[in-house]
Amino acid sequence: MTILIRGGEVLTPEGLQVLDVLVEGDRVARLGEDLHAPAADVVDATGCWVGPGFVDLHVHLREPGHEWKEDIASGTAAAAAGGFTLVVAMPNTDPPIDSGHLARFVTERARLVGHCEVRPAGCITLGRAGAYLAHLDELWDAGVRIFTDDGDGVADAGLLRHAMEYLAERGGVVAQHPEDPGLARDGHMHEGSVSARLGMAGLPALAEELMVARDLALVRETGTRYHVQHVSTRGTLRLIAEAKAEGLPVTAEVTPHHLTFDHSRVETMDPDYKMYPPLRTPEDVDALVAAVRDGTIDAVATDHAPHAAHEREVPFEEAPRGVIGLETAFAATLAAVGPDPQLLFERLSIAPARILGAERHGVPVQVGGPANLVVVDPTVVWTPTTFVSRAENSPWRGTELTGRPVATIHEGMLTHHDAVVGR
Amino acid sequence: MNNLLTTEDLSRETLDRLLDLSDEFVEVLDREIPKVPPLRGLTVATLFFEPSTRTRISFERAAKALSADVMSFSPGTSSLKKGESLKDTALTLRAMGADIMVVRHRAVGAPWRVAEWVDVPVVNGGDGAHQHPTQALLDALTIRRHFGKLDGLEIGIVGDIRHSRVARSDVYAFATLGAKVTLIAPRTLLPRDLEGWPCTSTGDLDEVLEQLDVVYLLRVQAERGGATAFPSWPEYVGRFGLSRERFARLGEGAVVMHPGPMNRGVEIAPEVADSDRALVLDQVRLGVAARMAVLFTLATGRGLTREVTA
Amino acid sequence: MRQVMDADDVQRAISRIAHEILERHHGADGVVLVGIHTRGVPLAKAIADAVERFEHVRIPVGELDIGLYRDDLRRRPTPALARTLIPVDLTEERVILVDDVLYTGRTVRAALDAVSDLGRPEAIELAVLVDRGHRQLPIRPDYVGKNLPTSTAERVTVRLPEVDGDCGVWIDHEEAP
Secondary structure (H helix, E strand, O other), X not given: OEEEEEEEEEEEOOEEEEEEEEXXXXXXXXXXXXXXXXOOEEEEOOOOEEEEOEEEEEEOOOOOOOOOOOOHHHHHXXXXXXXEEEEEEOOOOOOOOOOHHHHHHHHHHHHHXXXXXXXXXEOOEHHHXXXXXXXXXXXXXXXXXXXXXXXXXXXXXXXXXXXXXXXXXXXXXXXXXXXXXXXXXXXXXXXXXXXXXXXXXXXXXXXXXXXXXXXXXXXXXXXXXXXXXXXXXXXXXXXXXHHHHHOOOEEEEEOOOOOOOOHHHHHHOOHHHOOOOOOOOHHHHHHHHHHHHHOOOOEEOOOEOOOOHHHHOOOHHHOOOOOOOOOOHHHHHHHHXXXXXXXXXXXXXXXXXXXXXXXXXXXXXXXOOEOOEEEEEEEEEEOOOOOOXXXXXXXXXXXXXXXXXXXXXXXXXXXXXXXXXXX | OOOEOOOOOOOHHHHHHHHHHHXXXXXXXXXXXXXXXXXXXXXXXXXXXOOOHHHHHHXXXXXXXXXXXXXXXXXXXXXXXXXXXXXXXXXXXXXXXXOEEEEEEOOOOHHHHHHHHOOOOEEEEEEOOOEOHHHHHXXXXXXXXXXXXXXXXXXXXXXXXXXOHHHHHHHHHHHHOOOEEEEEOOHHHOOOOOOOOOOEEEOOHHHHHHHOOEEEEOOOOHHHOHHHHOOOHHHHHHHHOEOHHHHHOOOOOOEEEOXXXXXXXXXXXXXXXXXXXXXXXXXXXXXXXXXXXXXXXXXXXXXXXXXXXX | OEEXXXXXXXXXXXXXXXHHHHHHHOOOOOEEEEEXXXXXXXXXXXXXXXXXXXXXXXXXXXXXXXXXXXXXXXXXXXXXXXXOEXXXXXXXOEEEEEEEEXXXXXXXXXXXXXXXXXXXXXXXXXXXXXXXXXXXXXXXXXXXXXEOOOOOOEEEEEEOHHHHOOOEEEEEEOOOO
């Protein structure tokens, strides 16, 4: 397949330049002005940015076990529509990805039906039950490099230390959903003025910060690479900034929804604002945006969490957690941090690829480089009403957004072009 | 069509109007034939996902006194356990002809969700620890009929505020009607953040007891975790129970209220509960009239907010 | 707007109705006047005052709000309810409903229902200051201050001192500028 991307502003190792990009096979073949390739598919990138395809460290593809919500085919199609060429599938499926054969299933299934590359994250504890170590050896051998019990934090410090010691030897990443179970008990939203008025039990900021503080002490002892998932509070940002200054091998991600909305949204009682960690205060939102700019936060990750419509037709407190985010990630991040293509590609592609050690992703566009690319139009105005994802639980549904991927190229194949998804 | 979901946004005019209507319905209920025809042909559905016999009966009595028909729904007789969603349940009852829905649910916001899905008025019959607006109306009605007005009264709400939808509803209604409200509870039973609440709070009942015109007692909601908030029941009763001794220290005209069910010997001493200064049975009696006013207002004309904006 | 009765005309009509009531009932025993809110209430009191002047007895006067008995409740904004106050047990009494204008008859129909819920009178009669015709129900007045043939496009306005400050009856065209 030959693809000619014409007239875009291209992120190269030397910075942004207006160039044509010719893709042949799984490589970038040529860069230059007024390139011609008679047989090529042409992507008109006038007014667009062209850069490495986005990498999402945090998605829930729901397969195996919850295919009525999403599956690998539909979830990766949504990823391609959102400009992603690589996503990390969280292991809280049914069964949870705690053994080698389950990780291989996800990888192989994605090769068969996927619209982008999928790397499974593995569980830290067996069955995500927090009692025994998962089969970390099998998972490692199956190619898993990032480990998490996402959905829950690992509460048992002794067990987590074991996992960290084991993975430190190999260079794996421990990713934590930080949430102290005692402080978070029964909570459905941020603990603060809004939860007090609504009479809902709250998830205090401290539930997140306490576990991150504890984990950082363990990192200091074990030297393990540690990644904080979906940071939501100012206090966590302070802890991460201190740890980075100290030189600890710590990275962090934030979701587009935590960069956009605050806890007052819960007053609508709409489950599309229910997520863990919860939407925090406006001050937290501002601090998270600043942290994306200053590098305290390394990556923007969606925590794409699809649920079927009927599962959301219940009261807020009884609704399942999480919202989808792949297809709106670019627009939401753009709106939060501003039209800075270097910064956006860094947070949405380059940094997450670096955390994963994914060499064919997050590479600025260059001749001979991998053909994992995205073309984004930063000015197009659109309103998401339907989704490529099987689910529709998006807090942006029906909201006008600016900016969206025009085309996504995964290993030389056009996986998304305007609204068309294909392989 | 409009709904009654919360007391937070009710104006003084709306509250006064509902209380005036309630007074007329008190008169109706005192008649030999305590029944009037305005809701003839309408069906009021009570959707009580959380068991509550007294509130349900009060609503049903109110509906019947207005000549409405009543449909009852409760989980014991439902397909909820078979996995039916709240939306399907609401749409099913609407399809069967419900013209007004009264929704009680242990989850916060359930009546808001139902109101999104159905095209008929919805009354919040209590959602989690959030709101119970008809309780606030009947409480305000009880106080207004006793004192003539709420303006300038000092009302103390004592007990498990954190888990109480009654407190959250009463605070707004009482304050809007001109009362000065104080929340009295141990710190573990106060909401963690009172920003924006039209009231003050204290942890010392004895400090404020003598200046109160109304002592509004709440039950400790053990089922919502209230009982883990203090070391022992005697400790709680000693600090926050309205004992005979404390009752004797109340101001001359002061009255005692409780939304029921009462735990005698805990938040209220038995002698206090039975005294003629306890308005508990008045609250129950007037609750029917207050709910008649709500159902009548929602069923006729174009509902509550019309006159708010007018 | 054309005036069809002035204050003196109204007072004369009230006096005549009082006489007719006394004549038909051979006095005032067992008679209760029930005014329909809003202007039926002061009219009923005025009739009772007249009876008292003629016979030196006081007929009991009640007030009735028919808001809960209207047949058009769901088509109109929620009405404010006025007081319903009946000072005596109506059972076995002769009740005379009093209203200012008799038109379609629907208000009287509602009042009949309301009175029936309050007791079982021996008889119910109807006294009105103005009968303007156009009945939609089989209802007729027993005592009429003035028969006033109108078209449905016209509006009849009754003003009484207790409610409006001045007194009289006027007629005008609704579509008139």
